[in-house]
Amino acid sequence: MTAIVDCRCRLVGVITVGAELDLFVQPGGKRVGFELKFADAPKMTKSLASAIKDLRLDSVIVVKPSGSDYQLSSEIKVMSLKSALLECDELMR
DSSP states (O other), X not given: OEEEEOXXXXXXXXXXXXXXXXXXXXXXXXXXXXXXXXXXSOOOOHHHHHHHHHTTOSXXXXXXXXXXXXXSSSSEXXXXXXXXXXXXXXXXX
16 A cells, blocks of 8 residues: 655545555655665666556655766656755755
8 A cells, every 4th residue: 555645744635556555645746756665776677667657646756765967868856864864855845
């Protein structure tokens, strides 16, 4: 199950999808997914590709414990937890 919340963290609803996605937000109408990983160098997975397609995501932020941020693809950013929190703050504005 994946929780859908807006960026003010108010629960909007809960969905079950074939693809795994940890968090889905819609700040200002943008569709943004978050995936939490314990690996320091996450890679693209079939599940993530499926989530992008099935949920029509504009972007995905893959959150890792620490380290440098990088762009995995045109829609996917891999970010440390600290950077992802700052990004989420920007999304709320």
